[in-house]
Amino acid sequence: MIRGKERFITQLYMATDFVFIQISFFVAWYFRFVINKEQQGSYLPLTDYFIWNIVYSVAFLAIGFLIGLYVPKRKMKFAQEISKIxxxxxxxxxxxxxxxxxxxxxxxxxxxxxxxxxxGFLIIVTYRFLVKFFLRAMRKKGFNQQFVLILGAGSIGKRYIENLENHPEYGLSVIGFLDDFKKINSKQKILGRIEELPTILENKIIDEVVIALPLNVFSKYHQIILACEKAGVRVSIVPDFYDILPATPHFERFGDLPVINVRDIPLDEYVNRVLKRIFDIVFAFCAIIFISPMLLLIAIGVKLTSPGPILFKQERVGLNRRTFYMYKFRSMKHMAVEASNTQWTVENDPRRTKFGTFLRKTSLDEFPQFFNVLKGDMSIVGPRPERPYFVDQFKEDIPKYMIKHHVRPGITGWAQVCGLRGDTSIVERIEHDIQYIENWTLLFDIRIIFKTIINGFVNKNAY
Structure with a gap:
């Protein structure tokens, strides 16, 4: 059984990572120097390289420990684990x-x-995936369980049970409830009243106590937590106000005070922002070089098929509600700026040119936005930006609409690859945008890019 040995498992992960880093060292040495006979004798000796390998290995373990790579991962998504690696x-x-x-x-x-x-990356990710897959499979079969006691059998406690039933791979087993307003009932697993908590903790094997009580009994929290800590049992609190919180609220510290950040946004972390920005610049630069012949052909096509400028720039709302000018290949007849900023494109729109209709259907008119990415106005992946005129309307009708401006807007996004492009529900788009913002990882970006390429650029809803 693994239950109760999480600290040992953490130490085992560190030892295993160290071993696999050494294996990756010898793999790299073999492919770089052993099979490359032309390089033999022209490089530093193995011992020198191995010393630098030890430096890297120690740094890997120390930094991994500091940023939480070696904490219990029972409830952690594998994508988060890869991001930490x-x-x-x-x-x-x-x-x-x-x-x-x-x-x-x-x-x-x-x-x-x-x-x-x-x-090193491939070996560590592969073995961790296999371990996680094996442990989750075992937990689904009832092995390696952790036992949970829930305080409160009301709506909050029931909601917690529903989540456990949806995630059997977590290996959490509810032994019962304590509730002051319900009688002892074996069918509903009501074990007694909250005041009986110390006795139950002493007589039963419990790994975690979950407080799922309404705020009107907040005065009991202190004694509950003291009883749990005295028994050496972990405590979690499901807040009574979870309905008004997003999926991933985040605790911060303001001096000595703990503060709940209502919405945890991974891209608020400096390292994540830098990582995403580097990826954006490299991807946009490579994309511009690769599609440059196509850019030239489209520019010629726009110029030959209608009078007016080749590029169309339009004011959009971006990061932190700041406006910027987004570039596109012009797909409509030349018109006043005010008209283009306040009119919604409709099916069979008479303002479109024939060549422009083709560009919009295939999304080729979006290609100049790679230059917006290099400028820093946009990202490769993110919520699609909107015009200020419509932002002012949507923010009144859709309460969470402005959350999308916590990150840079993107050329493509999670909503778009899920089919929410063009004439589709704004509410559903915002729900997908928020899901992306709260669950961002670099792998999520890469997944969206691949889905964009695989699904193709043709959009039946693009007018």
């Missing part, structure tokens, strides 16, 4: 490069480092 690799490589710089070592093979990092 990527962060640890980046930080650890910076540490290694800094040490190499200080030691004035310049003869390290760059190809070796690339292979070393990729091999």
């Amino acid at each position: 990527v962060q640890v690799q980046i930080y650890s490589m910076f540490v290694l490069l800094s040490v190499l710089f200080i030691a004035k070592t310049i003869d390290i093979s760059r190809m070796f480092i690339v292979i070393y990092l990729l091999a």
Whole structure:
């Protein structure tokens, strides 16, 4: 049984990561130097490389421990775990490069480092996925369970039970409820009153107590927490106001005070913002080079099929509600700015040109937005930006509409790859945008990009 041995499992993860980093070192050495006979004798000895490998390994474990890679992962999504592995690799490589710089070592093979990092990433992610898959499969069958006692059998407690039933892979088993307003009932698992908590903690195996009580009994929280801590049992609180909170509220500290941040946005973290920005710049730069012949052909097509400028720029609302000018290939007849900013495009819109209709249907008119990405106004992936005129309308009708402006707008987004493009529900789009904002990872961005490519650029709702 693994239950109760989480600390040992954490230490085992650290030891296993260290072993697999050593394996990735020898894999990189073999592919870079052993099979490449032309390089033999022209590189530093194995011992020098291995010393730098130890520096990287120690940095990996230390940084992983600091950013939470080695905390219990029973309820953690695997995408979050992968994101942490990527962060640890980046930080650890910076540490290694800094040490190499200080030691004035310049003869390290760059190809070796690339292979070393990729091999380490693939090996660690693969074994962690297999371990997580195995543990979740075992938990679904009833093994490796943790036992939970719920305080409060009302609507909040029932909601918690529903979530557990939807996630059997977490391996959480409810032994019962304590409630002051319901009689002991074996069918409903009512074990007694809340005042009996110390006795039950002493007589039953309980790993976690979940407080699911309404705020009008808040005065009991202090004694409940003291009783749990005295028994060495973890405590979780499901707040009575969860209906008005988003899916992922976040605790912060303001001096000595704990503060609930109503919405946890991963891109508020500096490291995540930098990582996403680097990805955006590299992707946009490569995309512009790759599609440059197509950009030239489209520009010629726009110029030959209708009078007016090749590019169309329009004011949109972006990050932190700041406006910017978004670029497109012009797909409509030249018109006054006020008209284009306040009129919604409709089916068979007479303002479109024939070539412009083709551009809009295939989304080729969006290609100039890669330059918006390089400027920093937009991201490759994010909520689609809207015109100020319509933003002022939507924010009055859709309470959560303005949340989309907490991140940079994107060329493509989660709502768009889920079919919510053009003439579709604004409310559903915002729900998908918020889901993206609250669950962002670099892998999520890559997944959306692949879905955009696989689904194709043709949009039946684009007018």
